[in-house]
Amino acid sequence: MQAAIRVTSLTRTYGKHRALDSVNLEILPGEMVALIGASGSGKSTLLRHVAGLAAGDEAAGEVVVHGQTIQRNGRIASDVRRLRTRVGFVFQQFNLVGRLPVYLNVAAGALHRIPLWRSIFRRFSSAELRHVMDALARVGISDQAMQRASTLSGGQQQRAAIARTLVQRARVVLADEPIASLDPESARRVMDILAAINREDGCTVVVSLHQVNMALKYCPRTVALRQGKVVYDGPSSELNSSLLRELYGAEADEILSQPDHLSHHGRPIQVPERVAYAALSAQAV
Amino acid sequence: MALTPAGLSMPLPRPSGSARLASLFGWGVVLAVLAASWKGADMRPLDLLRDSGNMGTYAASFFPPKFTDWRVYLDEMLVTLQIALWGTALAVLCAVPFGLLSSSNIVPWWIYQPVRRLMDAARAINEMVFAMLFVVAVGLGPFAGVLALWIHTTGILAKLFAEAVEAIDPQPVEGIRSTGARAIEEIVYGVIPQVLPLWISYSLYRFESNVRSASVVGMVGAGGIGVILWEIIRGFYYAETCAVMIIIVVTVTLIDLISARVRKAFI
Incomplete structure (x- = not known):
C-alpha cells in the first residue's frame, strides 16, 4: 500500500535551533493521526513542511505525498501548487x-x-x-x-x-492545532467534523494537538515530538502518563494538563477503533 | 508596606543637562537655517504694512465678484472635473499593478526596487511640469492635462497602494495558498480584499487633489478652468477672477463632501 505521507530524514534548523531533527514518518491512506508535543516541539513546522509551505535544510530530507515529491533536500517541487491541491490545511x-x-x-x-x-x-x-x-x-x-x-x-x-x-x-487534511484557539464545545465539534471526514470520506487526517487527551479520544495513532525528534509513534492507547513523563520529563505536565471541561465526567476515555491499525503492523514498530 | 516619604529624597525626573543642551542646539539649528534663508526668500514683512493701502485697494477690486460669464465658467469647471476624473481613473488602473510590483511582500527585491524608482520619478516631477511637456507633445487642451495627472498620480497611488499591501495580514494569503491556488489568485482572494478599503480611500483622496491640480494645469494651456483663470488674471479682471475662485472653492468642497460619503459606504 502506498503511503499517503512519507517523510524521510527531514531536518530543519533555524540558526542553531533544530526545529526538526531527521524526522521519519509514514502515514497510510485513511489514517487519523495525532501529532502531540509541547509548544516549540516542531508540530507546526512538520505540518508546514508536509504541505510544502516551508522548505527543510538542504543537506537531506524528503516529503512525499501520495507518491509525489513535495520537497527534497530543501527544494520545494516546482509543481507544488498542483500537489497542494491534494493537501488541505487547517490553521490554528x-x-x-x-x-x-x-x-x-x-x-x-x-x-x-x-x-x-x-x-x-x-x-x-x-x-x-x-x-x-x-x-x-x-x-x-x-x-x-x-x-x-x-x-x-x-x-x-x-x-x-x-x-x-x-x-x-483534499485527500490529506493537515490540521495545525485546529482547536487551540477554541472553547471546549467548539473544539469538540471541530474534532468531530475532522473525524467524520476521516471516517466517511476516507481522508487521511493528521492533526496536531497540544494535549494528549484529545489524541486519545479521536486518533488511534499518535506521533509524539520532542525538540524536533519523533520520540513515540504508536497506538494512542499506550500513551499513559508514566510513558509521557518518561518521554517528556518536566514538559509532560504541559501535555497532560487536562482542563476540567475536557474530562469526561469520570468515564474512562475510549479510544475509537474505527480505523484499522494498518500503519503500525506495516512498519512493524 | 507603609508608604514612606522616601520620594522626597529621590532625584526628580528632570531631563539631564546633556539632553537639554541637545534640545537647545536643535532649536538653534532650526532658527539658523530659517535666518539663512531670509535673504533668498526675499522676506519683506514691512512691505505688508507700508503698502497696506495698495493691498486694500487691490483686494477691494475683487468685490463684488462678477458672474456675468458664469455659463462659460461652469462649462470649463466641468471640463476640469472631467480631466481630473480621467487622470485619476487611468492612474488607479495603473497603480494596481505598479503598486503590487513595488510591494516587498509580493515580489522579490529585483522587481520592486526598479519599479519603486520608476514610481519615484513619476512622483518627483510636478504635474505642472508634465503638463507643459505634454502640451508640446499632444497640443494645447485637456488631453495634455489628463496625461500629466495620470503619470503623476500613478506614482503617488502606487506608493500608497504598496504601503497598504505591505501592511496586510499574511495568514489569509497563506490560507488561499494552501488550497493550491495560483499566485495571482492569492492576490485576488487573499491580498486585495484586505487592502480594498484603503485603496478606495486613497483613490478618492487623490481625485479630490486632482480636481485642485486640474485647475492649475490649465494655466499652462492644458484646458479647463485654469485657462480661464490664467486669462482673466493676466487681463486684470479681478471681479471675474473672484467669481472663478468661488466656483473652484465650491466645487472642491462639494467633491470633498461627496467622496467622504462614498468612502464611508465602502469601509
Whole structure:
C-alpha cells in the first residue's frame, strides 16, 4: 500500500535551533493521526513542511505525498501548487479572508480547477456553488454563507476552513492545532467534523494537538515530538502518563494538563477503533 | 508596606543637562537655517504694512465678484472635473499593478526596487511640469492635462497602494495558498480584499487633489478652468477672477463632501 505521507530524514534548523531533527514518518491512506508535543516541539513546522509551505535544510530530507515529491533536500517541487491541491490545511488561526463572505472563502478551495478568468472575476458555476453549500451544510454553517467571515465565531470560522478543504477535495487534511484557539464545545465539534471526514470520506487526517487527551479520544495513532525528534509513534492507547513523563520529563505536565471541561465526567476515555491499525503492523514498530 | 516619604529624597525626573543642551542646539539649528534663508526668500514683512493701502485697494477690486460669464465658467469647471476624473481613473488602473510590483511582500527585491524608482520619478516631477511637456507633445487642451495627472498620480497611488499591501495580514494569503491556488489568485482572494478599503480611500483622496491640480494645469494651456483663470488674471479682471475662485472653492468642497460619503459606504 502506498503511503499517503512519507517523510524521510527531514531536518530543519533555524540558526542553531533544530526545529526538526531527521524526522521519519509514514502515514497510510485513511489514517487519523495525532501529532502531540509541547509548544516549540516542531508540530507546526512538520505540518508546514508536509504541505510544502516551508522548505527543510538542504543537506537531506524528503516529503512525499501520495507518491509525489513535495520537497527534497530543501527544494520545494516546482509543481507544488498542483500537489497542494491534494493537501488541505487547517490553521490554528483559521486563515480565512475576513472581509470576504464565508461562501467565497470556501469556494477558494475550488480555485485550482477553474479557469483563471473565472476565478479572477469570481464567476463560480452553479455546480461549484452547490458544492460549496453542500460543504457548508456538512460542517453546519450553511446559514452563515453570505456573512463576512470575520463576523463568525472562532469555531464557525474553523468549520468554514474545514469546508474549504472539502471543496478542495483534499485527500490529506493537515490540521495545525485546529482547536487551540477554541472553547471546549467548539473544539469538540471541530474534532468531530475532522473525524467524520476521516471516517466517511476516507481522508487521511493528521492533526496536531497540544494535549494528549484529545489524541486519545479521536486518533488511534499518535506521533509524539520532542525538540524536533519523533520520540513515540504508536497506538494512542499506550500513551499513559508514566510513558509521557518518561518521554517528556518536566514538559509532560504541559501535555497532560487536562482542563476540567475536557474530562469526561469520570468515564474512562475510549479510544475509537474505527480505523484499522494498518500503519503500525506495516512498519512493524 | 507603609508608604514612606522616601520620594522626597529621590532625584526628580528632570531631563539631564546633556539632553537639554541637545534640545537647545536643535532649536538653534532650526532658527539658523530659517535666518539663512531670509535673504533668498526675499522676506519683506514691512512691505505688508507700508503698502497696506495698495493691498486694500487691490483686494477691494475683487468685490463684488462678477458672474456675468458664469455659463462659460461652469462649462470649463466641468471640463476640469472631467480631466481630473480621467487622470485619476487611468492612474488607479495603473497603480494596481505598479503598486503590487513595488510591494516587498509580493515580489522579490529585483522587481520592486526598479519599479519603486520608476514610481519615484513619476512622483518627483510636478504635474505642472508634465503638463507643459505634454502640451508640446499632444497640443494645447485637456488631453495634455489628463496625461500629466495620470503619470503623476500613478506614482503617488502606487506608493500608497504598496504601503497598504505591505501592511496586510499574511495568514489569509497563506490560507488561499494552501488550497493550491495560483499566485495571482492569492492576490485576488487573499491580498486585495484586505487592502480594498484603503485603496478606495486613497483613490478618492487623490481625485479630490486632482480636481485642485486640474485647475492649475490649465494655466499652462492644458484646458479647463485654469485657462480661464490664467486669462482673466493676466487681463486684470479681478471681479471675474473672484467669481472663478468661488466656483473652484465650491466645487472642491462639494467633491470633498461627496467622496467622504462614498468612502464611508465602502469601509
